[in-house]
Amino acid sequence: MKNQKLLNKALNLLPDLVETKVDAVQTVELYKNDNSIVIEQAVDYRKRVLKKGSRVCLDFGNHQVGYLTLNLNYRGSHPDAPVWLKLHFAENATELFEDGKSYQGWICSSWIEEEQLHVDVVPSQLRLPRRYAFRYVMIEVLDISSKFDLVVEDAFCTAVSSAKDQELSAFKAQNHKLAKMDQIACRTLHNCMQQVFEDGPKRDRRLWMGDLRIQALTNYETYNNNDMVKACLYLFAALPMEKGRMGACLFLSPEPEVDDTQMFDYSLFFINTLWDYYEATKDKETLQELWPVALRQIELAEEQLDEKMLVGDSDVLGWCFVDWNLNLNKQASAQGIFLYALSAAIRIAQVLGDVMTEEKLAELYCECRNAANLYLWDGEKQCYISGKERQVSVASQVWMILGEAIEDQAAVNLLRRVETISEAEKMVTPYMYHNYIAALLLVGEKKMALQKMEAYWGGMTDLGADTFWELYNPENPSESPYGGTIVNSYCHAWSCGPAYFLRKYFTADGSLKGEK
């Protein structure tokens, strides 16, 4: 089912990786003091003589994605047996306090960045063949002959990214804290920019449509690697699932291939991502070529509408992503997302002069918008509800606003109101927070948007984040829905939005710039 023509176009646009040599900047010792982790500078690793059981922790100063090289030497007699090493790479210091062996969560433990390996020849240069995402590396000597000790004479990372630091647009933030937040968000995007926009360089390292939308938006304000967005759009278009449905994510290796995961929202986001790309580049040729693929997603979503013009709810786990919240009913969010996608589709049809389609889409948009307000609005609670249990959630309100089912002051009031509804399902990921901030900005709640951003992403900043995380619960920072932070992704694409928001909507003098 691959479209080879589109695939070739995509593959030709894939960026080269830039390699940067990064030295370990210090040797550290880590320990727990009550519940907080204390990181102290320790004797330089080059001066350590490592025996059986020795551990030494290298700090690379910032989050890195790349390949580790260790120059190994010895003291004592000529090495007469291999050296058996364990390496544990950690994006976040907290991972070093977990034991991979005891991890029992549902995400595959093969993602834990631990290796055991044998070095047959010393002195030698050990270049690990796998790519890791890390700031810290704990080196442990599992066993070594008593005839010699190991010395790590040099340790460096060959960091890789397709983002070029020198191409990062300048940005003057309102204050130091926001500058820091922007910097962390840029680093997050930078380290997710590999051959494609990966969701996370530690885990899953895949091109997901939901992450791509946010990465692309942030990219236009930062690294401006627009051909890379184009490549990803062509990849998705080239690799459809059955009936032309857009897959939720793609694999690049060993061959470009679509996953078998489909999600209502992620399929539709292709349309918005295509539109955003056009807005950023005015590349009408791409818009034209990929328009049929985009339109097909509308057709497929339409099939899921019931007679009331509502997106039919589903019991299938993950039929529509929205947020990592298993209690969340997705119906209202899906309705809002369909409106959001239809709105982008209408604008594409306008630009392409496809009047017939534009009219048809506009009619569909109105019907679905009306249905949303007729059947999913709870007059008593004064908010949108979702599913047959009439669940209230922040997500439902956010997506109805982004889909413009509700506008202006009514939308502002809605966002404020939902905060006061205690039973409303909360947001749990930076991904959903991103859409929430977007909704606040859309309805002009700029100050609140900044406050919320400072409280949420600023919370990670305060906890020492080098890059923004896949998951963050301000009430429980070490929470992991996977059964252990050791598999958490601490550099996750869908968290890079602050750089987009700050650069697009906020400047140093506080003025609103470049708003739609």
Added chain:
Amino acid sequence: MKNQKLLNKALNLLPDLVETKVDAVQTVELYKNDNSIVIEQAVDYRKRVLKKGSRVCLDFGNHQVGYLTLNLNYRGSHPDAPVWLKLHFAENATELFEDGKSYQGWICSSWIEEEQLHVDVVPSQLRLPRRYAFRYVMIEVLDISSKFDLVVEDAFCTAVSSAKDQELSAFKAQNHKLAKMDQIACRTLHNCMQQVFEDGPKRDRRLWMGDLRIQALTNYETYNNNDMVKACLYLFAALPMEKGRMGACLFLSPEPEVDDTQMFDYSLFFINTLWDYYEATKDKETLQELWPVALRQIELAEEQLDEKMLVGDSDVLGWCFVDWNLNLNKQASAQGIFLYALSAAIRIAQVLGDVMTEEKLAELYCECRNAANLYLWDGEKQCYISGKERQVSVASQVWMILGEAIEDQAAVNLLRRVETISEAEKMVTPYMYHNYIAALLLVGEKKMALQKMEAYWGGMTDLGADTFWELYNPENPSESPYGGTIVNSYCHAWSCGPAYFLRKYFTADGSLKGEK
């Protein structure tokens, strides 16, 4: 202290490795029934679908030394996480019943042929970069995503050796059992013949003088790779320890270098190995060039003589190897070995026409021989004793005979007598057994030599050996002096002697052939 001229000569003579593709011949299941291991054919590995916790054991039909390649594929959804594998290579099935984690012996556990590794891309060809010595490979899936299962579509070993099978001299044994013994001995030598004659391809993979002497002798009767012996002699000569002392072993990587282990006997064996080489090749040029190095070993050994012309005993552990028996006193063996080396040196001097040296060595030989018979012979026990405790051991008698301190019927009687002395320290390694067989053959006890060989190496054959072992105690076949058979070496150079003895001394018609 390297002699670069000799080193260059050595390096130029090092052989190329021959690569042979060996497929896994069957899939097996192993279990214990009482104390014996049952190996049964199981469902072919290619037909197995491997999930988390699955184990599959490949049998390569014979002992192999080389590199494993696995062609991996999957069933189910596209792999969405790395596959985490554990591989355990085993020369002998018994190793598979030991757990590397619980090994607490004194030999470095880094020799255990276990790997944990992550495979990022499937389908893929996994070629492990390290060399292993094995017949069996247990593949265990430590973890895998629930979205797919692993399939091993092909498994093969790229076996390496510098011995060429087609150059193995033909040999017709007296019976099937001896033919089998010869075949196992040849395989043992074959798999130890790499760039140099290694002591064991699993562990330690080094060029040891004590092993080289036996390997070279066996090589002349089998693969006839005489340049390889020459290369090893030049390596030892090129890489002396201080004062020109011959090291006990050498390392090849990363640079040729001598170890800091010195042993009285191993230094002297250079002389015998040089003489044996000359006898096999008549290469007088090499004999001439290496003669000063050989002679230097005599001079250094002479320094260790006391006023009685006895090799001074020492409390230093391993000052003289002789055998892996910590109770063994080495003095008498060392005296015998000195005579054995002097005897070879005298013959070299004769060939080279170095009359002055020949006379001096002959005089020294007589003095040491007389001292042995005057001070180390116990008139009451009618055997040689060793050390101030006047210890009786098989080793002492064997080396006095090989050093020709005692000859003819007296020597025959001595070997028979020592068997009846219950407190005599026994032999514990095939290495010492080799010298015992040599002594029996030297004194004409051909039948007994064959019987002893059949009992000892035949015992390993009966236990299913593919190659002969580093250690074998007929009374406790699973004994390991290291604290676990998991680090035992089941293909060990010093055990390859049967091919030498059988081919040199025994033919199919039972006649004595080519005896010195």
